[in-house]
Amino acid sequence: MSSKFQPVLIIGGSGVVGTHAAKIIRRLHPALPIAVGGRDLGKAEAVAREVGGAIGVSVDLGRADLGLGDEARFSAVVIFLKDEKLSSMRYAQKHGIPYISLSSGTFEVGPEVAQYIHAPDTAPILLASHWLAGAAIFPVLDFARAYEAIDTIRIGVLLDEQDMGGPAALDDYNRITGLAPAALTVKDGKLHWAAGEDSKARYQSVDGVELDAVAYSPFDIMALAARTHAGNVRLDLAYSVSASRRRGDAFSTEIVIDIAGRGKNGEPLKQRHEIVHPEGQAPLTALGVALAVERMLGLAGGEAPRAGLYLPEVLIGADYYVRRMKDFGASFAEGKVTADAA
Known part of the structure; x- marks a missing residue:
C-alpha cells in the first residue's frame, strides 16, 4: 500500500x-x-x-x-x-x-x-x-434547494439513551448541556438564546410518538442562519428511546426536519423529512x-x-454528502407535515 x-x-x-x-x-x-x-x-x-x-x-x-x-x-x-x-x-x-x-x-x-x-x-x-458532524445540516441544505425563500427550519433529533457512545462523547454532552447558559436559536429574524421554559419542546418520533425535548445548539444553528437567512431556526434534542427500540429492535438515531417557506413556483411550501440510521449516531x-x-x-x-x-x-456539496449518507446506511423518508411545522 x-x-x-x-x-x-x-x-x-x-x-x-x-x-x-x-x-x-x-x-x-x-x-x-x-x-x-x-x-x-x-x-x-x-x-x-x-x-x-x-x-x-x-x-x-x-x-x-x-x-x-x-x-x-x-x-x-x-x-x-x-x-x-x-x-x-x-x-x-x-x-x-x-x-x-x-x-x-x-x-x-x-x-x-x-x-x-x-x-x-x-x-x-x-x-x-x-x-453528528453534519448529518442534519447537509440534508437541510439539500432539501432547501426546493425553496425560493425559507421562513422556518425546525430540526428534531433523537439520541437513544443506549447510544451515547464512549466516555469522550458523554463528557462532551455533560459539559455542553451543563455549562451552556441557553441554546442558540433564531426567532423572528433575530438571534435568540432559549432558556428555561422557552427551551422546552416536544419531539415527534418517526413512529408518531411524542417525547420531551429541549433546545440544543450545535453549530448547525449559526451556520443555517448565515447560509439560508431563515427567520426561524431551531434544533431540539430528545434523549430518550428510539422508535426502533420501542418495537423491540436495537437502538437507532433519528433526525426530523421541517422546512416552511416559499417554493420555486412562488407558492407556500412545507415539507417534513425523516432520516434514520439503524445503527445509531456513531456511523x-x-x-x-x-x-x-x-x-x-x-x-x-x-x-x-x-x-x-x-x-x-x-x-x-450537500448532494454529495446526502448521497454518502444513503450509501452508508441512512434511510430518508417524507413525513407528514404537522400544524406546528410552519
Whole structure:
C-alpha cells in the first residue's frame, strides 16, 4: 500500500466513533495511511490492526508536541474530544496541516477562533461541531434547494439513551448541556438564546410518538442562519428511546426536519423529512469526519483548501454528502407535515 500522504492522525481514534471513522476512511480511501491516536497505546495499536494500513500512537494533549516529537509526521489532525489547551490545534498550525475539530459548543467556540486569528496563514482549520458532524445540516441544505425563500427550519433529533457512545462523547454532552447558559436559536429574524421554559419542546418520533425535548445548539444553528437567512431556526434534542427500540429492535438515531417557506413556483411550501440510521449516531458522525478528511486533503470535491477558517458546508456539496449518507446506511423518508411545522 502506497500513498503520497503521511498518516491522518485521529486523536481519540480508539474510541467508539473514532474507530468507526478510521474504518470509513479506510473504506473510502484504501491507500490513505491512518494513525490511531489515544492515551492507551495498546488499545490504539489494536484498533490500527483492525483498520489495516494504520499505526497506533500515544498522544499526550498536555504537551505542545502531543508527545509525538517535533518532526512532521502527519497529513492532518482530527480530534474527537475536547482539547482544553488547544495543543492539537497549535500542533496542526505549527506543521501547516489541516485540523478538524468536533467537540465545541456554540458558546465556547471563541478560543478556537482566537487561536486561528493569531495564526491565520498557517493551516486550514475546519470547525465541524455540527450535529453528528453534519448529518442534519447537509440534508437541510439539500432539501432547501426546493425553496425560493425559507421562513422556518425546525430540526428534531433523537439520541437513544443506549447510544451515547464512549466516555469522550458523554463528557462532551455533560459539559455542553451543563455549562451552556441557553441554546442558540433564531426567532423572528433575530438571534435568540432559549432558556428555561422557552427551551422546552416536544419531539415527534418517526413512529408518531411524542417525547420531551429541549433546545440544543450545535453549530448547525449559526451556520443555517448565515447560509439560508431563515427567520426561524431551531434544533431540539430528545434523549430518550428510539422508535426502533420501542418495537423491540436495537437502538437507532433519528433526525426530523421541517422546512416552511416559499417554493420555486412562488407558492407556500412545507415539507417534513425523516432520516434514520439503524445503527445509531456513531456511523453518521464517523462518516461526517471521513468526508471532512477527504475534502481537507483534496481527495474529493476539489483541491485541498488553503489556510483559512472553514465550516464543513462551505467546502462539501450537500448532494454529495446526502448521497454518502444513503450509501452508508441512512434511510430518508417524507413525513407528514404537522400544524406546528410552519
